[in-house]
Structure formats: structure tokens, C-alpha cells
Amino acid sequence: MTTTTRPAPAPSRGGVRAxxxxxxxxxxxxxxxxxxxxxxxxxxxxGDLFPxxxxxxxxxxxxxxxxxxxxxxxxxxxxxxxxxMQRITANRFVSxxxxxxVEAAVLGILIATMFFNSTSLVVKMLIAIITAILxxxxxxxxxxxxxxREGIVVALVGLMYGxxxxxxxxxxxxxxxxxxxxxxWTTGSFSGILEGRYEPLxxxxxxxxxxxxxxxxxxxIGMGESFATNLGLxxxxxxxxxxxxxxxxxxxxxxxxxxxxxxxxxxxxxxxxLMGDNVKKVLPVTALAGAGFVLACDVxxxxxxxxxxxxxxxxxxxxxGVVFIWLILRSAKGAAV
Amino acid sequence: MTTRTTIRTLATSxxxxxALALTACGSDSEAGGDGAAxxxxxxxxxxxxxxxxxxxxxxxxxxxxxWSVIRTLSDLGIEVDAxxxxxxxxxxDMAQYDGGDIPTVGTLQEPDYEAINELEPxxxxxxxxxxxxxxxxxxxxxxPTVIDLSSRFEEPxxxxxxxxxxxVQLGSIFEKEAEAQELMDDLTAQxxxxxxxxxxxxxTALFVQVSGGTASAYGPGSRFGIVYDAFxxxxxxxxxxxxxxxxxxxxQEFFTEYNPGVLLVLDRxxxxxxxxxxxxxxxxxxxxxxxxxxxxxxxxxxxxxxWYIAGAAPSSIQQMIDDVKATL
Numbered sequence: 001m002t003t004t005t006r007p008a009p010a011p012s013r014g015g016v017r018a019x020x021x022x023x024x025x026x027x028x029x030x031x032x033x034x035x036x037x038x039x040x041x042x043x044x045x046x047g048d049l050f051p052x053x054x055x056x057x058x059x060x061x062x063x064x065x066x067x068x069x070x071x072x073x074x075x076x077x078x079x080x081x082x083x084x085m086q087r088i089t090a091n092r093f094v095s096x097x098x099x100x101x102v103e104a105a106v107l108g109i110l111i112a113t114m115f116f117n118s119t120s121l122v123v124k125m126l127i128a129i130i131t132a133i134l135x136x137x138x139x140x141x142x143x144x145x146x147x148x149r150e151g152i153v154v155a156l157v158g159l160m161y162g163x164x165x166x167x168x169x170x171x172x173x174x175x176x177x178x179x180x181x182x183x184x185w186t187t188g189s190f191s192g193i194l195e196g197r198y199e200p201l202x203x204x205x206x207x208x209x210x211x212x213x214x215x216x217x218x219x220x221i222g223m224g225e226s227f228a229t230n231l232g233l234x235x236x237x238x239x240x241x242x243x244x245x246x247x248x249x250x251x252x253x254x255x256x257x258x259x260x261x262x263x264x265x266x267x268x269x270x271x272x273x274l275m276g277d278n279v280k281k282v283l284p285v286t287a288l289a290g291a292g293f294v295l296a297c298d299v300x301x302x303x304x305x306x307x308x309x310x311x312x313x314x315x316x317x318x319x320x321g322v323v324f325i326w327l328i329l330r331s332a333k334g335a336a337v
Numbered sequence: 338m339t340t341r342t343t344i345r346t347l348a349t350s351x352x353x354x355x356a357l358a359l360t361a362c363g364s365d366s367e368a369g370g371d372g373a374a375x376x377x378x379x380x381x382x383x384x385x386x387x388x389x390x391x392x393x394x395x396x397x398x399x400x401x402x403x404w405s406v407i408r409t410l411s412d413l414g415i416e417v418d419a420x421x422x423x424x425x426x427x428x429x430d431m432a433q434y435d436g437g438d439i440p441t442v443g444t445l446q447e448p449d450y451e452a453i454n455e456l457e458p459x460x461x462x463x464x465x466x467x468x469x470x471x472x473x474x475x476x477x478x479x480x481p482t483v484i485d486l487s488s489r490f491e492e493p494x495x496x497x498x499x500x501x502x503x504x505v506q507l508g509s510i511f512e513k514e515a516e517a518q519e520l521m522d523d524l525t526a527q528x529x530x531x532x533x534x535x536x537x538x539x540x541t542a543l544f545v546q547v548s549g550g551t552a553s554a555y556g557p558g559s560r561f562g563i564v565y566d567a568f569x570x571x572x573x574x575x576x577x578x579x580x581x582x583x584x585x586x587x588x589q590e591f592f593t594e595y596n597p598g599v600l601l602v603l604d605r606x607x608x609x610x611x612x613x614x615x616x617x618x619x620x621x622x623x624x625x626x627x628x629x630x631x632x633x634x635x636x637x638x639x640x641x642x643x644w645y646i647a648g649a650a651p652s653s654i655q656q657m658i659d660d661v662k663a664t665l
Contacts, residue, residue, distance in 0.1 A: 039588065039590045040587065040588050040590040040591040040593075040594045040595075041590040041591075041593045041594045041624075042594060043593075043594075058623070058627075059590060059593065059624070062589075062622070062623045062624055063588065063589060063590050063624060064590075067588075177424040180548070180605070180606075181549055181606075184548060184549035184550070184551060185549075189551060189586065191551055191552070191586050191587065191588045191589075192550040192551050192552070192588075192589075192619070194589055194622050194623075194624070195623070196622075197550070302588075305585065307575060307576070307587070307591055307594065307595075308554070308585035308586060308587055308591075309585075309586045309587060309588060310586070311586065
């Protein structure tokens with residue numbers, strides 16, 4: 001009887017309802033629980049978690065729980081960063097890894113390692129954040145000078161720009177005999193994550209909250225500068241807030257874990273395909289989906305060559321590559337992009 | 338002691354045999370003092386690519402692109418005329434190559450062909466990272482005599498014999514075959530001694546490479562399989578990849594599961610000349626600290642140049658022996 005008073009959700013876009021979030025949380029909880037039961041130390045299995053003995057707890061607290069937290073935060077933050085980036089540029093192929101953000105962060109780590117000779121994560125993080133912001137800012141400037149700002153062109157420009165940054169980084173590293181390090185920074189892996197070695201990642205939670213608070217405004221500025229200004233928004237300021245949120249998230253993950261390819265590109269795309277475009281509504285789902293995707297990749301990486309590991313970046317690269325091609329083919333067929 | 342004496346006797350007799358053989362070869366043509374290359378005297382070398390090459394004895398201008406070859410020659414008192422650029426600080430016994438007096442010709446992977454060409458070398462020795470048919474073909478355009486003296490081996494048991502063959506071959510080019518053989522015999526005897534002690538200790542060992550916070554394990558059959566095969570440590574029982582030549586990424590939990598009694602650590606960063614995140618800091622954590630290796634105080638950092646860069650030279654093997662001895 002009351003159904004007529006409620007507008008029916010558009011069937012093709014689905015829309016986000018609370019139940020989706022709860023399903024996501026439940027799936028993630030099960031995945032997280034399974035992940036806690038997997039590791040090289042067989043003394044802690046899935047059956048040992050309730051309750052763990054003291055020695056089992058030692059493994060959990062030192063290795064498994066930090067790893068799970070790192071996986072979830074890295075996955076969620078890179079996906080959210082991708083989502084925000086896609087909105088503020090109004091382009092679905094823009095993400096931290098197709099806009100030079102990740103490459104700029106890697107350049108920052110190289111600079112930090114060269115000039116500060118410091119093993120401190122915090123120093124590296126700060127410099128990587130600064131270079132990531134600068135790198136992304138240059139990309140946005142380029143974007144405003146491009147005639148065809150739609151579709152794959154922007155992503156191609158971003159990839160080329162990222163390639164130039166990576167080339168500079170490689171050249172400098174080559175001069176300093178540090179090329180071997182680039183591999184480590186550009187290959188995301190959780191195998192080294194232990195208690196005490198990942199905590200800076202919690203920064204992304206703070207930044208994520210800021211991103212969520214501004215989510216609606218990101219949706220609006222994606223509709224264009226004049227549109228946003230007409231609605232009384234400060235376009236430039238919002239653009240910079242988005243840029244900082246995205247850069248901080250990407251840089252922190254690159255410093256602590258390494259780069260995870262395609263993540264920021266494919267997760268937000270698949271989520272918005274299913275759930276629609278409203279940033280505030282899809283942001284939590286995107287975060288959950290990204291966390292779940294990386295969790296799945298990490299668990300697979302731990303099981304395929306057990307008790308050895310395959311870096312999460314390798315697994316995500318294989319799956320992500322396939323999804324990326326699917327998205328491109330889909331857009332080439334003329335589907336709404 | 339009796340076994341050791343036997344080995345010494347054997348070594349001496351081998352040395353004598355080799356010396357005799359060399360004398361026999363040399364007596365075919367009159368030895369002609371310094372710069373004998375002009376005499377046209379040659380030795381026949383079968384190299385790592387299966388080619389048999391007549392190499393002039395005591396060639397004048399020698400370029401080598403592999404640190405194992407260069408260190409072996411250095412051990413025999415021979416200085417080469419050009420070396421690859423070095424990432425790492427070279428060990429003391431090779432200090433002459435560190436100052437820049439001797440020209441550098443490209444890197445390990447990428448020789449600078451033009452620079453090598455300018456030197457007009459009588460002999461080019463490639464090996465290891467530069468030991469492949471493509472680089473060989475390029476080098477043959479530059480010098481009449483090019484050999485690949487990589488120490489490649491199929492079975493772990495072949496590693497030391499292969500290195501010995503190469504070292505003796507290098508010796509024979511510079512009329513130091515007996516000296517080379519003597520060096521290798523001494524090392525072989527030491528390795529057997531270490532092997533007996535390690536086997537007797539009953540400890541398991543794990544060789545790990547640490548690079549920027551990530552650890553990789555190397556088992557029997559890997560490039561560091563010498564730890565198990567020649568030096569006699571038992572492995573930890575961790576499953577070994579069939580391929581095995583590269584290390585495999587592990588988490589720190591791996592150490593608690595396979596609990597090695599001895600941990601040999603290669604700091605790849607230090608080996609390639611960077612001082613970021615020292616390997617032992619990466620391994621100083623609550624998980625590694627519960628292993629037998631930690632409680633026995635047997636976590637040993639190994640020499641990167643000897644193990645990683647120039648593994649097939651007498652001084653490097655001596656360094657490996659010393660590193661392993663430190664854990665006994």
C-alpha cells in the first residue's frame with residue numbers, strides 16, 4: 001500500500017541500501033577470520049582462534065592481526081582514493097596509478113632514501129606525500145589543458161605522465177645504484193608486515209573520514225567548475241582537498257606496502273557500475289569492496305605457493321589487468337562511461 | 338686428523354700432477370719470458386658455452402666483465418686491464434679496482450662495447466651476468482679471443498668442481514695452473530672439514546636474503562644451496578620449489594614454523610651498495626627471536642660480495658667458509 005510513496009530504485013543502477021553494507025561487512029568478517037587462520041606458522045589454524053593459547057596469541061598479535069589490518073586499510077584506501085579521483089576529474093579511467101600519483105610517491109621515497117638516509121617510515125611518508133601531491137597537481141593541470149577530456153584519452157595521458165615520472169625515478173636510481181629498490185617499492189607485498197611496522201597506515205583512516213565528509217561536494221565538482229561555482233562551492237579549494245586526500249592515501253600505502261596495480265581503478269568502477277554514482281553512498285561500499293579484493297588477493301598469494309608467498313601486487317595485477325581490459329572493451333562498445 | 342692428513346696428501350699429489358702436466362704442456366714450445374703472447378703459445382680452453390678456444394698464454398690486454406673471474410685472477414696475482422663499474426665497495430684484496438685507476442667498461446649486465454673496443458684487448462673473459470651468447474657474439478667483433486667462464490652447474494654437487502675447473506682454467510692461461518690447483522685443493526679440504534663439523538652439530542640452517550624489509554628463503558638446490566650441499570648443514574625441512582634457483586618470499590612466521598638452528602643472512606641492499614634498512618634489523622622481531630638460531634646467537638650476516646657477486650673465486654669461497662665457520 002505504501003509502495004507508491006517510495007520512488008522505486010532504478011533497476012539498472014541498483015543503489016546502495018544499508019543491507020548492502022551489512023552484507024559487505026559480514027563477508028569481510030568471514031574473510032578476515034579465515035585470513036587470521038592462514039600463515040606459515042601452522043601452530044595457529046582456523047580452529048585455534050577461539051580462544052587462542054598464549055603462544056597462539058603471540059603469533060596472532062605479532063603477525064596475523066597487523067597483516068589483516070594492513071590488508072584491509074590498504075585495500076580500502078586505494079579504492080576510495082580511486083573513487084574520489086574519478087569523481088573530481090569526472091573520468092572513470094583516472095586513478096592513483098593512472099595519474100602519476102603512485103609514480104610520484106615512489107620518486108619521493110627515492111629522494112627520502114637518498115638524501116635523508118633514514119629508515120624512518122615517517123620521514124619517507126612525509127616526503128612521499130609531498131611529491132605525490134605535487135605530481136597529482138601537475139596531472140590535474142595537464143588535464144585542464146586537454147581538449148578531449150573524456151574516456152580513455154585522459155587515462156592514456158595519465159599513464160604516459162606516470163611513465164615519464166617512472167623514467168626519471170629509474171634514471172636517478174640508476175645513477176645512485178638503487179634500481180633494485182624500485183622493485184620493492186613498486187611491488188606491493190604484505191609479507192614484511194609485523195606489529196610495529198605498519199602503524200603509519202592508520203593515517204588513511206583519518207584521511208578517509210575527511211574524504212567521506214566531503215563526498216557530496218566531490219560529486220558536485222565532478223560536474224564541472226561552473227556548475228559547482230553556481231551552486232556556491234569553492235571549486236579550487238575542494239579540488240585541492242580531494243587531491244590531498246587521494247595523494248596521502250596513495251603515498252602512505254606505497255611507503256608501507258608498495259604499489260598495488262589497478263586497485264584504485266577497477267574497484268570503484270565495478271562498484272559504481274552496480275551501485276550508482278553518488279559518492280557518499282558508494283564510498284563505504286567501495287572501501288569494503290577494495291578491502292575484500294586485496295584480502296582475497298593476499299590470501300591467494302599466501303596459499304598458492306604455501307608456505308612461501310606471492311606478492312599481493314602480482315595477484316592483483318593479473319586479476320586487475322583482466323578487469324581493466326573488460327572495462328575498456330565495455331566503454332569502446334559505447335556503454336556509459 | 339687422519340682424514341685430514343689423507344686429504345692433504347691427496348691435495349699435494351694432485352698439485353704435483355697438475356704441475357707436471359703444466360710443465361709437460363709448456364715444454365712443447367719454449368717459454369718466452371714476459372709478454373709471451375707474442376710467441377703464439379696457446380692453451381685450449383673449453384668454456385661455459387661449450388666452445389673450445391685456443392687462448393694465448395699470458396695475454397697482454399685482458400678485459401673481464403665478471404667479478405668472480407676478476408677476483409680469481411687477483412687471487413693468482415694477475416691484474417686485468419678493465420673491469421665493470423662496481424656498485425658495492427670492493428673487498429680489500431681488490432682495492433686496486435676501487436680507485437678508478439683501472440678503467441671501467443660498462444656494468445655487469447651491460448658491457449660498454451665501445452670502451453672495450455678502444456682497449457684493443459687480446460683476451461675478453463665474460464661470465465655470470467654477462468655470460469650469454471648475445472654478449473659473446475658482440476665481444477667476438479672486438480677481440481680475436483673471447484671466452485665465457487661462468488661457473489654454471491646443474492646439480493648442487495657440481496658447484497665446487499665447476500668452480501675448480503674454471504679457476505684452474507684461468508690459472509692455465511697465465512701459467513699459474515699449479516697455484517690455482519693448490520688454492521682450490523686447500524679450499525676443498527677446508528670445506529670438507531666444515532662439512533664434517535656442521536653435520537656433527539646436527540643443526541638445521543636457513544639461508545635468507547633480506548632486501549628492503551622483505552625476506553626470501555633459499556633451500557637446497559638454490560643458488561645458495563652450497564650451505565647444505567658443500568657445507569653440510571641440514572635444511573629446515575621446508576618444502577623446496579622444483580626450480581629452486583631463486584629464493585622465495587617468506588613471512589616472518591616462516592621462521593617460527595621451520596625454526597632454523599642457524600640463520601645465514603645476506604643483506605642484498607648492502608651487497609649492492611646501499612645502507613637502507615639493515616637486514617638484521619628486519620630480522621630482529623618477536624617471531625625470529627623465538628627461533629633456535631636467535632637463542633643460540635647464531636644469526637650470521639654473510640659477506641655480500643663473496644656470496645652474491647663473486648661466488649666463484651677462491652677468496653670468495655674462503656670468505657664463505659669463514660662465514661659458515663662463525664656459526665659452528
